[in-house]
Amino acid sequence: MEKIFANLKLTMESGQPPHFLWHQKDGRYSRKIGGQLITLREEGGRVRASAGHEKHAAELLRSCDDLQEIYATISTDATIKRAISRYSGMRLTKNDEWETTVAFLCSQNSNLKRIRANVQGMLGNDGMVLSAQALAKTNLRKLNLGYREPYLKGTAAMVAGGEFDFAGVKKLNYADAREELQELPGVGPKVADCILLYGFGRLEAFPNDVWIGRAMSKWYGVSSPKKVEAFVQRRWGPLAGYAQQYLFALARDEISRQRP
DNA sequence: AGCCAGGACCACC
């Protein structure tokens, strides 16, 4: 397989699921999946995977996405051009749906470091996030998830009990899938968009968190979530998720914590 | 020390 063009560090440490699931050491990224250790490394802008794991890497890094073409399409203004220039090579990732759901159930009103610790505390011996069945009967109190614990328990119970079907979500269009995911306790619009973007590969999803809120307000003059939705869909449409990832990175680097 | 965090939920308007 041909190597994948990417800035691996930006990709793996950009607040996407790999940020919570993979370990970095000496510039290499690794994790255990099904008992196997998978390792990724970057050589001159190209990513190489450990032997036998090329296919997994290609899927994770969405190797079919042509970044140059995407950049050309979403370069609508100076702000996003600056983000693309600064974070060139950052790719969206395609992750396991359940792992993505668990990670972003932990994410609300939290921070990247804490989310990572929470997710790491819910891994099984095979290195993967505990299944819904296992999670439903695991005591999570030592993880100090706060008010998120009942969300995780409730969602795990629904999935384990067959009350919620991820396979069914896959067949729905974006708007319906977004509504359906919000049937899960602890899943609102933002988390639903994260699950759709990082777990289901729906590139039109645009997770609107506090940083994106600041970015959209400061750089595009739109504030309310509804107006942001409309603006984003009109401007970036089917590639809104890529625009979001780059604006999120730029916002965290350029906007101070104190809102003006 | 005190404010903030990749928000969701509920009551109330």
Added chain:
DNA sequence: GGTGGTCATGGC
């Protein structure tokens, strides 16, 4: 259908 208060706890 929109808005404000509340939620548990770690980071910085």
